Amino acid sequence: MLHIKCPYCGMRSQNEFSYGGDASVKRPELNKEISDQEWDSFVYNRKSLRGKHLELWQHLSGCRQWIKVERDTATHEIFNTYKADEEIS
Amino acid sequence: MTQAFRLENGGLINRDKKLSFKFNGKTYYGFEGDTLASALIANGVHLVGRSFKYHRPRGFFGAGVDEPYAIVQLYRNNETEPNIKATEQELFDGLEAKSVNCWPSVNFDIGAINNFLKIFLPAGFYYKTFMWPKSFWYRVYEPFIRKAAGLGVASTKHDKERYEHKYEYCDLLIAGSGPSGLASAYSAAKNGARVILAEDKPRFGGSLLTSDVNIGNQSGEDWANSIIAELKEMPNVVVKNRSQVFGYYDHNMLVMSEKVSDHLPKTKKYHPKQRLWYIRAKEVLISSGSIERPLVFGNNDTPGVMLSSAAKEYLKVYGVLVGKNPLVFTNNDSGYETAIEFKKNGINPIILDSRVNPQSEIINEAINLGIKIKFSYVVVAAQGYKKVNSADIAKISDDKKQLGTVENIKCDCICVSGFWTPTIHLASQSGNKTKFKEEIDAFVPGKSKQNETTLGAANGIFTLEETLKDSFTAGQDLSKKITNNDNKISFPNVVEKKSSQHDKFWCVPLPEGKNYKRFLDFQNDVSVSDIEIALKEGYRSIEHVKRYTTLGMATDQGKTSNLNGLQLVSDIENKVVPAVGHTTFRPPYTPISIGAIVGREVGKHSKPTRKSPMHSWHEKNNAVFVDAGVWLRPRYYKQGNETLFEASKREAKNVRTNVGVCDVTTLGKIDIKGPDSAELLNRVYTSAWLKLPVGKARYGVMLREDGIVMDDGTTTRISENHYHMTTTTAQAANVLSHLEYYLQLVWPELNVNVVSTTEQWAGAAIAGPKSRKLLQKLFPNNDVSNEGLPFMGYMESDLFGVKARIFRISFSGELAYEVNVESDNGNFMWEKIIELGQEFQVQPYGTEALSTLRIEMGHVAGSELDGRTIPYDTSLDGLVSKKKDFIGKRSLNREAFTSENRQKIVGVVPLDKKTSIPEGSHLVKDAKAPLPNKKLGHISASCWSVEHDNPFSLAILKDGKNMIGKKLFVMSPLKNKVIPVEIVSSHYVDPKGERVRS
Structure with a gap:
C-alpha cells in the first residue's frame, strides 16, 4: 500500500485515496471547434509509460481535494505531491 | 502409550503439564511447550502423510516454517483447517489431527501405486500424458487429478472465529528474534526508538536456543531471555511472538500475521483467533536467519531423513530424540554440533563427512568425545520404506564423481546438513536485487531498495560475534x-x-546400475531426473524450469529446495549459479489463512449498512429489506402470507388508485451553493439550466465525457445561488466526485461549493391520485393546488412545527410529491403521513412496487443507464441541448452514436399476456435459428403491469424506433425459456404524461 503525502492533510495511506489518471490531460475548452482526433485523444488515448508519471488522486476519505502526485509507475516511488492549482517546476 | 523417544531431562518444555492428543484416531501424550511434530516424534511416530504426486511415505524434515512434509488436517473446537504444519502447530490438550493425501489410510495408501507408475509421471506430465484423446480431459483425467491432488480439505462451514486487523506505525520493525534481532532491537530501544520485534515461533531467541555459545558470561538462551525481559518492560517496545512478518510491500508497509489463539484448545472470549498487522515502519531490520540446506541422495525423502538442525532442535528444545541410532551426513561443521548433542545424551552417532580432511575446533571436539567419523564418505541411498532402517554408504573420490564400494550400515535416522541458506525473502520482496555470495554458495541481499537492512545469518554472516557487532x-x-x-x-x-569451510557438494551421484529417486523438492516430488528431463527438452530459463517441473511451487515455496535446484541446473548447464539466477520471491512467506486476510469484513460487516431514519418503523410494519448499495431499503411490506409478487402488486395498485408513501431517503443529495452554480449545472447537465427560476425543479441527465449517460435526477433552485441536486442511490458518491473533479481541476474559476447532504435529509415520496388531498392535510396552511404548487414546483413549509421542503416531482408517473425534513424528524414525518393518510387508504410501498410503477411508465433507471447507453438509447435525447456545450457533448457526434438503426428503449409484452419475462433475456428474430443466434437486444427490466394486469418489460433493442409493433422472441437459455413477444412503446401507461400534471 502506497503512502501518499496529501498537501493538505500530510502522509496518508493509499486506501484513503482514489486514482484519477494522467494529470497532464487537459480538457478542451467548452464551445471550441475541435477535430475528431483531438477529442478522441482527450477522451481515450493515454500513455502507459514506465517511469515518472504525473497523475491525479482524490483524497476521497479525507479532505476530498484532487491532488497531483508525481510517481514512478515501475517502482512506485513518489517524488512529490502538489495541490491542484500549484505550479509544477 | 509411553514417550519412548523422550529424554529423561532437558528441553524447554513443561514436564509438569501432560497433554493428550489424537493423531489419526489414536491417543498419544505430550507436554506443554511441544509442537505436534515434537510430540509425535517423542512417541516414535514418523509416518505422517503421503507425498503429493507419488504418494510416498512422508515424515518430518524440519522443525519449523521450512517443513515440506508434515502437513496435517487439524481439528480444533469443532472446526477443521487444512495445510497445518505439524512442526509449527503447538500442542494443546485435546488436539486432533489427521494425515492428508492418503486413502484409505496413511499406512495403506492406494495412491502409492503412482510410485510404481512414476515412469508415466515425469516432469510436465500434465502436458504430455493427458493430451489424448482430447475429450478425455474433462471427463476422465481432470476429475481424477482433482480427486488425487490436494493436501487436505477446506471446511465448507462458516468460520465462526474472529480475525482482526490492526494498523501500526513504528520507527523500527525487526523481523526475527535471533541474535541479530535481539541485539538490534535492544540498542534501538535504548536509543528511544519505537520498536516492534516480531518472532514467528512461540519462544524468542532463534538459534541461541540450540547453539552452544556464551554471551557476556551467560548461555545464549539465558542472554536471550534477559534481553527479552528487559525489552518487554520498555514502553517504546512491542514484543510479539507467534507473529510472522510475511510480506514487504511498497513504501515500507509490512504485514504480519499474529497467531493469537491457534495454540489454545479454544479461542478465549473477546480474543481473536489471529490478528493481521499492517505496519508502516521507518526502518526495517530483517533478522530472519537461515535455513539449513539438504543433501541430495537416493530415496532422500524416506521418513527419518531430516535436517541436522531440526534433529538438534528437537533434542535441545523439546528433549526428544529423532532416532537412537543416528547417522549424520554433512558437508560442513553444523552436522558435528548435532552429533555432539546426541553424544552428550548417551547416543552414539556416526558422522559421514563428504570433505577430505577438514580441521576445526568443533571437529576436534567430536573426535575427543569418541564420535565415529568417516571422511570422504557419503550416503548413497536411504533404505527402508516407511522409516529409515539402514543406509547405503560409500567412499567418494576427491572430484566427487566416483563412488567406492557400497556398504550397508544400520541406522534409524539420517541427519543431513548441506550448509545454510539465508532467508532473504523479505529483502527480495522489498525490491532488493540479491547477489550471489561465493563463500557461502547462496544469495544474500544486495543494495537496499527500500529502508531495509538485513542482518546476521539472513545476510550470510554465520559467526555470532560478527552478527552481534553488526546488529x-x-x-x-x-x-x-x-x-x-x-x-x-x-x-x-x-x-x-x-568453523571450517563447507564442501561445495550437494548431490550424490547414482551408483552404477541403480536408479534411485533423488528428491530436490520434497513437497511437490520433484527429483533430479525431472530437472534433467526439463533441460533436455529445452527449458533454459530458471522461471520456466520451475513452472514445468513445479520445483519450489508447493506451499513451502521451495524453502529447502530452491538452491539445490539451482545448483543442479548450473552443474548440468556448466554455468555458475548467479548466471542461472533465482526465481522471484513473492509474499506471503508462509501460508496465511484467508480469514486473517479478510479480517472482520465478513457477512454483514463486509460493507457498512446504512439505514434511513424510518428504518425502525419499516421493521415494525413487516418490511422485507433489500440491499440497495450500502443502504437497506424496504422491498415490500408483507401482509399475512403474501408473497413478494402479491405484496408488490397490491402496493403498486394502491398507488395507482389511492395513495402510497415510499421512503426515498437513500437518494443521493448534493447541496450546491455559489454565484456560478447555474453555470456549473449548465455544463454538467445536457439540458439548459441558466433560466430555471427560484422555486422550480428540473429533471436532468448528465453524461461522461465519452457520451455515455452517467446519472439522472432532479435539481431544484432553492434560492438565487443555492441548488439542491438529487442523484440515484447507486451513483451518489460518483456524482459528487465528478462535480469536485470539474470544480477543482477543470473549471477552478467557477465559484461554487458542493457538499453531500444525503444523510442530512429524510425523504418520503407521496404518490397517487389522492396524494394532493393527503398533502393538504399535512400542510393545511399552504396552497398545494395545481396552481399553488404546479408540476416541478417547490415550496418550503412547516410540518406541524418541523421545517419541511416539498417538491412536486414524480418517479411513479402519478400525481406525486416528495417531502424532505431534517433526518432527526424523519420518523415524525413518516408517522404523520401514515396517520393522516388513513382516510385516503395510504399504504407504504417498497422498491419492488416502485420498480413496477416506473417500468410500466417507461421511466429509466440503473438497469437502462447501465454504462453502455447514450441519451438517444433511453429516449432522453429530447433533453440534449443543441445550443450549448456540456460534458460529453462532443462524443455524441461519434459515428456509432448517430447511426440510423441505433439501439433504443422499447416495451415488450408476451403474446400470451401471461408468461413473465426473465430480466437479462435476449431478443431474437427466430427462436429456432442455429447458434449463435443473433441477439437484437436485451430485456433490462421486467414487472407485472398493475395497470394492464399482464407482464411488461423494458428492453434496449437494436433499431428500436422502427420495431414497434413487430413480433420477436425472448430467449433465456439460463431459464430454458422461449417466449413469443410483441414490441410496444416503452410508455405503457399514461403515454402523454397527463397524470403528473393533473
Whole structure:
C-alpha cells in the first residue's frame, strides 16, 4: 500500500485515496471547434509509460481535494505531491 | 502409550503439564511447550502423510516454517483447517489431527501405486500424458487429478472465529528474534526508538536456543531471555511472538500475521483467533536467519531423513530424540554440533563427512568425545520404506564423481546438513536485487531498495560475534537517525566455536546400475531426473524450469529446495549459479489463512449498512429489506402470507388508485451553493439550466465525457445561488466526485461549493391520485393546488412545527410529491403521513412496487443507464441541448452514436399476456435459428403491469424506433425459456404524461 503525502492533510495511506489518471490531460475548452482526433485523444488515448508519471488522486476519505502526485509507475516511488492549482517546476 | 523417544531431562518444555492428543484416531501424550511434530516424534511416530504426486511415505524434515512434509488436517473446537504444519502447530490438550493425501489410510495408501507408475509421471506430465484423446480431459483425467491432488480439505462451514486487523506505525520493525534481532532491537530501544520485534515461533531467541555459545558470561538462551525481559518492560517496545512478518510491500508497509489463539484448545472470549498487522515502519531490520540446506541422495525423502538442525532442535528444545541410532551426513561443521548433542545424551552417532580432511575446533571436539567419523564418505541411498532402517554408504573420490564400494550400515535416522541458506525473502520482496555470495554458495541481499537492512545469518554472516557487532551497530545507527539519541551499548564478550569451510557438494551421484529417486523438492516430488528431463527438452530459463517441473511451487515455496535446484541446473548447464539466477520471491512467506486476510469484513460487516431514519418503523410494519448499495431499503411490506409478487402488486395498485408513501431517503443529495452554480449545472447537465427560476425543479441527465449517460435526477433552485441536486442511490458518491473533479481541476474559476447532504435529509415520496388531498392535510396552511404548487414546483413549509421542503416531482408517473425534513424528524414525518393518510387508504410501498410503477411508465433507471447507453438509447435525447456545450457533448457526434438503426428503449409484452419475462433475456428474430443466434437486444427490466394486469418489460433493442409493433422472441437459455413477444412503446401507461400534471 502506497503512502501518499496529501498537501493538505500530510502522509496518508493509499486506501484513503482514489486514482484519477494522467494529470497532464487537459480538457478542451467548452464551445471550441475541435477535430475528431483531438477529442478522441482527450477522451481515450493515454500513455502507459514506465517511469515518472504525473497523475491525479482524490483524497476521497479525507479532505476530498484532487491532488497531483508525481510517481514512478515501475517502482512506485513518489517524488512529490502538489495541490491542484500549484505550479509544477 | 509411553514417550519412548523422550529424554529423561532437558528441553524447554513443561514436564509438569501432560497433554493428550489424537493423531489419526489414536491417543498419544505430550507436554506443554511441544509442537505436534515434537510430540509425535517423542512417541516414535514418523509416518505422517503421503507425498503429493507419488504418494510416498512422508515424515518430518524440519522443525519449523521450512517443513515440506508434515502437513496435517487439524481439528480444533469443532472446526477443521487444512495445510497445518505439524512442526509449527503447538500442542494443546485435546488436539486432533489427521494425515492428508492418503486413502484409505496413511499406512495403506492406494495412491502409492503412482510410485510404481512414476515412469508415466515425469516432469510436465500434465502436458504430455493427458493430451489424448482430447475429450478425455474433462471427463476422465481432470476429475481424477482433482480427486488425487490436494493436501487436505477446506471446511465448507462458516468460520465462526474472529480475525482482526490492526494498523501500526513504528520507527523500527525487526523481523526475527535471533541474535541479530535481539541485539538490534535492544540498542534501538535504548536509543528511544519505537520498536516492534516480531518472532514467528512461540519462544524468542532463534538459534541461541540450540547453539552452544556464551554471551557476556551467560548461555545464549539465558542472554536471550534477559534481553527479552528487559525489552518487554520498555514502553517504546512491542514484543510479539507467534507473529510472522510475511510480506514487504511498497513504501515500507509490512504485514504480519499474529497467531493469537491457534495454540489454545479454544479461542478465549473477546480474543481473536489471529490478528493481521499492517505496519508502516521507518526502518526495517530483517533478522530472519537461515535455513539449513539438504543433501541430495537416493530415496532422500524416506521418513527419518531430516535436517541436522531440526534433529538438534528437537533434542535441545523439546528433549526428544529423532532416532537412537543416528547417522549424520554433512558437508560442513553444523552436522558435528548435532552429533555432539546426541553424544552428550548417551547416543552414539556416526558422522559421514563428504570433505577430505577438514580441521576445526568443533571437529576436534567430536573426535575427543569418541564420535565415529568417516571422511570422504557419503550416503548413497536411504533404505527402508516407511522409516529409515539402514543406509547405503560409500567412499567418494576427491572430484566427487566416483563412488567406492557400497556398504550397508544400520541406522534409524539420517541427519543431513548441506550448509545454510539465508532467508532473504523479505529483502527480495522489498525490491532488493540479491547477489550471489561465493563463500557461502547462496544469495544474500544486495543494495537496499527500500529502508531495509538485513542482518546476521539472513545476510550470510554465520559467526555470532560478527552478527552481534553488526546488529548492535545497526540498531544504534538507524535509531539515532530518527531519535537523535546516542546511547552507547557496551558490547558483550562472546565465546563461540570456529568453523571450517563447507564442501561445495550437494548431490550424490547414482551408483552404477541403480536408479534411485533423488528428491530436490520434497513437497511437490520433484527429483533430479525431472530437472534433467526439463533441460533436455529445452527449458533454459530458471522461471520456466520451475513452472514445468513445479520445483519450489508447493506451499513451502521451495524453502529447502530452491538452491539445490539451482545448483543442479548450473552443474548440468556448466554455468555458475548467479548466471542461472533465482526465481522471484513473492509474499506471503508462509501460508496465511484467508480469514486473517479478510479480517472482520465478513457477512454483514463486509460493507457498512446504512439505514434511513424510518428504518425502525419499516421493521415494525413487516418490511422485507433489500440491499440497495450500502443502504437497506424496504422491498415490500408483507401482509399475512403474501408473497413478494402479491405484496408488490397490491402496493403498486394502491398507488395507482389511492395513495402510497415510499421512503426515498437513500437518494443521493448534493447541496450546491455559489454565484456560478447555474453555470456549473449548465455544463454538467445536457439540458439548459441558466433560466430555471427560484422555486422550480428540473429533471436532468448528465453524461461522461465519452457520451455515455452517467446519472439522472432532479435539481431544484432553492434560492438565487443555492441548488439542491438529487442523484440515484447507486451513483451518489460518483456524482459528487465528478462535480469536485470539474470544480477543482477543470473549471477552478467557477465559484461554487458542493457538499453531500444525503444523510442530512429524510425523504418520503407521496404518490397517487389522492396524494394532493393527503398533502393538504399535512400542510393545511399552504396552497398545494395545481396552481399553488404546479408540476416541478417547490415550496418550503412547516410540518406541524418541523421545517419541511416539498417538491412536486414524480418517479411513479402519478400525481406525486416528495417531502424532505431534517433526518432527526424523519420518523415524525413518516408517522404523520401514515396517520393522516388513513382516510385516503395510504399504504407504504417498497422498491419492488416502485420498480413496477416506473417500468410500466417507461421511466429509466440503473438497469437502462447501465454504462453502455447514450441519451438517444433511453429516449432522453429530447433533453440534449443543441445550443450549448456540456460534458460529453462532443462524443455524441461519434459515428456509432448517430447511426440510423441505433439501439433504443422499447416495451415488450408476451403474446400470451401471461408468461413473465426473465430480466437479462435476449431478443431474437427466430427462436429456432442455429447458434449463435443473433441477439437484437436485451430485456433490462421486467414487472407485472398493475395497470394492464399482464407482464411488461423494458428492453434496449437494436433499431428500436422502427420495431414497434413487430413480433420477436425472448430467449433465456439460463431459464430454458422461449417466449413469443410483441414490441410496444416503452410508455405503457399514461403515454402523454397527463397524470403528473393533473
